[in-house]
Amino acid sequence: MKQETHKYQFPQLEIYKESLELTHLKRKTIIFNSLVFVLAGIVLYFLIQLGSNGETVITTMLMFIILFLVNIAFYSYEQDHYNNLKIAMYISTLGVYIIAISLILRFQTPSMFTSLFLTYAITSIYQDYKAMILSNSALFISGTLLILRFPSIFEIVGNAESQTFFILVFLIVFVILLSLSSYILIKRKTFFYNQLAQIKESEIRNMELLLEIEKIKTNKTLDSKEYYNSLKIFSKELSKKIGIENVFERKIELLKDLKKLEMSDILAKYTEYTLKEIDEIKYMELEIQKKMTMIGIKASKSQGIEVSRKEIFSESQFKSFKHFGDTQYVKIISFVVFYTLLKLDKPYLFELEEEKVKDVLLNSEYFYRIDRNIINIYLDNNDVFDTIVNDHMKGVR
Amino acid sequence: MKTIINRILNSEFLTFNEVLRLKVAIVTIFLFIFVLLSIPLSNFNSFNLDINIIVPVIFALLLIFTLLFMIFNLNRLAMHFSIYTIIGLTIFYVVGSDHFYGYILFFVTLTVIIFYQDIITYLLYGGAITVYGVIYIIQNGDSIVGINSTGLEMSSLTYQIILIGFYITFLIQFIISDSIYEKMNNEWVRMNKVLEKYQDFSLEYLKEISESNEQELLYKNFKFQQTISELSIFINEFFEDKGENIAEYVEFYFFLHDQDINDIINDKEVSAFTRKNAIEFQKYLMNERSELISILFNFSTLFKGDSEYNEKRYEYNLDKLFSNKIDKLLSLAIFYKYLKTEITQYDKWGKIERVLTHEEVTELFVSKEFREFISFEQVNFYLDNQEIFEKYL
Incomplete structure (x- = not known):
């Protein structure tokens, strides 16, 4: 059975993750360029010390300058900033390799060959999948070609034994280790972006769930009419106090109309406002929109929350049915209770069909919250689970 | 491999x-x-x-x-x-x-x-x-x-x-x-705690619904207990020859629901083994906002909240949400009214029945934590005009 881990991921996550990543990408672009700047300085020092001719110095420095210009251009163009910075990142990754290779070919020494590793380190600042693939491929291809096509680079004074084969083996092992390492590290980065994006979305959904349950309990919803009436009196008194014209009233009218009228009618009636302004005012509307309610819920529940240092990166923060140190019995019982609850009708969630339960447990993050052996037993025998629940729970809720 | x-x-x-x-x-x-x-x-x-x-x-x-x-x-x-x-x-x-x-x-x-x-x-x-x-x-x-x-x-x-x-x-x-x-x-851990608060309230409402409908609590239902026992034995048979050994644990799990679990955990006269099991099961109790309940609520949200993403979806700061000054003041008034008139707090008997007083709202507005929702300018405006807020909202 093929697993699609992201099948049940919230659809809103991707765009938010992009905005989170953009903030960090800007910072990483600056740091990358600063490092390349330092590298350029060191290269210039070496070229001067070695008494290289003017042409070599100018061409090498020109390559660095072009790289900086490309980065500045893409950084400055803010429209579609995320994709622009990504393009700058790919160009920069390849660019520094080109500079390193040109230096290796120019000097043809084993010490200069190791600049490929330094180049790899600089590009790793980005921690990006595609940049990682580019960087690893560039390191592997250029390293291999240099070893095979220019073995004289690795000839050492006073040592006639051939080392080419072992250098190649070491390079291959090194590149594989680097690739695996960066793959997992980038996955961890994705993990943090995912966790944060997911909890942001989960917060909204939990607030909606709370509102839904509250409505079942109290059989009441927010009285928007009363809110607008109070606002009207409040704004009148406020305007009087601060000695201005009542500029609020028209907006309160608009808020009331937002529920009743189509957007075209709103635009025709409130010609003083643009669509963009109305879109913003809409956040204050209380019947269809839930923004102000959400802010109210969040604010009323957010006091007194403190995070201690030991809670950060703590395993206990991850809610699961497979806590380290728990006995196998506890892992089994907790999963079984969870599974059975999914199969029952609840005020906030209808009972789920067996196929649905199995599909979600297999194709979502919940797969990883259950002990691997236990979830495998369930997936292989889910019809037995279903039969047991149906036999006993018939008629209960 | x-x-x-x-x-x-x-x-x-x-x-x-x-x-x-x-x-x-x-x-x-x-x-x-x-x-x-x-x-x-x-x-x-x-x-x-x-x-x-x-x-x-x-x-x-x-x-x-x-x-x-x-x-x-x-x-x-x-x-x-x-x-x-x-x-x-x-x-x-x-x-x-x-x-x-x-x-x-x-x-x-x-x-x-x-x-x-x-x-x-x-x-x-x-x-x-x-x-x-x-x-x-x-x-x-x-x-x-x-x-x-x-x-x-x-x-x-x-x-x-x-x-x-x-x-x-x-x-x-x-x-x-x-x-x-x-x-x-850090933000993730903090938000996790906020989520737990929402879930505390959701669970409390569910308990009250159950009480008012005079429904039998699920963990007390014999059929439910039997289902859990049978499923646990079935899984355990893959690990042990005597799968039914787990039945005693199932019994203990449901027994804990009728006890004050912290009394058991802190009672030095109870064997260390029992206390250890109680600690492990505490995470999965059905009568309090345990990990099990949190996971269940989070799981439920997979089937809810399908509204589309917009760039202000996760924005809760009125100062950033609105660019117009009038909108900022109007939203501040709505925000104040929500906190002062909607039931959002536990009363002294642990029921969700209480609203915040004007003084409590003022205290929140000036607190450091509330910069997440309103700006200094908004707070200053509020403090200068709070008698109107209190009287008319």
Whole structure:
């Protein structure tokens, strides 16, 4: 059975993750360029010390300058900033390799060959999948070609034994280790972006769930009419106090109309406002929109929350049915209770069909919250689970 | 191998401990390759036969220790042993030969340490191996000078600068990642706690609904208990010959629902074994906002909230949500009214029946935490006009 881990991921996550990543990408672009700047300085020092001719110095420095210009251009163009910075990142990754290779070919020494590793380190600042693939491929291809096509680079004074084969083996092992390492590290980065994006979305959904349950309990919803009436009196008194014209009233009218009228009618009636302004005012509307309610819920529940240092990166923060140190019995019982609850009708969630339960447990993050052996037993025998629940729970809720 | 590949592919879902275990497993495979390589490469080194036999055997023993620590889930210890092995291998390669491939191992060692993403480990072991590398180049730089080099001095300087540059660059990368991830994780932990508060309220409402409908609580229902027991026995049969051994635990689990679990946990007269089980089960109780309840609520949200994303979806700050001054003031008034008139708090009997008073709202408005929702300017405006807020909203 093929697993699609992201099948049940919230659809809103991707765009938010992009905005989170953009903030960090800007910072990483600056740091990358600063490092390349330092590298350029060191290269210039070496070229001067070695008494290289003017042409070599100018061409090498020109390559660095072009790289900086490309980065500045893409950084400055803010429209579609995320994709622009990504393009700058790919160009920069390849660019520094080109500079390193040109230096290796120019000097043809084993010490200069190791600049490929330094180049790899600089590009790793980005921690990006595609940049990682580019960087690893560039390191592997250029390293291999240099070893095979220019073995004289690795000839050492006073040592006639051939080392080419072992250098190649070491390079291959090194590149594989680097690739695996960066793959997992980038996955961890994705993990943090995912966790944060997911909890942001989960917060909204939990607030909606709370509102839904509250409505079942109290059989009441927010009285928007009363809110607008109070606002009207409040704004009148406020305007009087601060000695201005009542500029609020028209907006309160608009808020009331937002529920009743189509957007075209709103635009025709409130010609003083643009669509963009109305879109913003809409956040204050209380019947269809839930923004102000959400802010109210969040604010009323957010006091007194403190995070201690030991809670950060703590395993206990991850809610699961497979806590380290728990006995196998506890892992089994907790999963079984969870599974059975999914199969029952609840005020906030209808009972789920067996196929649905199995599909979600297999194709979502919940797969990883259950002990691997236990979830495998369930997936292989889910019809037995279903039969047991149906036999006993018939008629209960 | 298939399991390792699967785990690598899905490593973003693994816990910190599981990821560390996976990393140690990967490093161990590579170390095994390097230990194997040391056998043919012994032809090129200057050690005698005894050392060439004893040293790889010691490395093999270190690898066995690493594996043993992994089996017993002592992953951090396993990590340290794998680092000792690679450091030992590097020293063995570079001291025993004057070949360039030995020098590459300095970078391999740093990569292995970087892989573990632990800044202290990197500063300590990574720093030590870099210093050793620099000393080695200063003392033995002449043994790895290329025939095309212009001289020992420049060759040695290049080796040193690149090795130190490699170390510093990854140190910078560490610092960036650490600050980014720590900030993100901090926010995540804080939000987790906020979510738990929402879920506390949801559960309290559900309890009240159940009470008012005079419904039997599910965990007291015999059929439900029987279902849990039978399913648990069924799973346990895959692990033990006597699957029914788990039945007593199921009974204990439901028994805990009728007790004050903290009394059991803190009662020194109760056996340590019972208390341990009570602690483990506390996470999965159905009558309080436990991990089980949180997971269940979060699971339910998979089927809710399908509204589209917009750039202000996760924005709760009125100052950032609105650009127009009038809108900022109007939204502040709505916000105040919500807090002052909607039931959002527990009363003294633990029921959700209380609203915030004007004084409490004022206290919240001026608090540091509330900068997440309103700006200083909005607070100042509120303080200047609070009597109107109180009277008309």
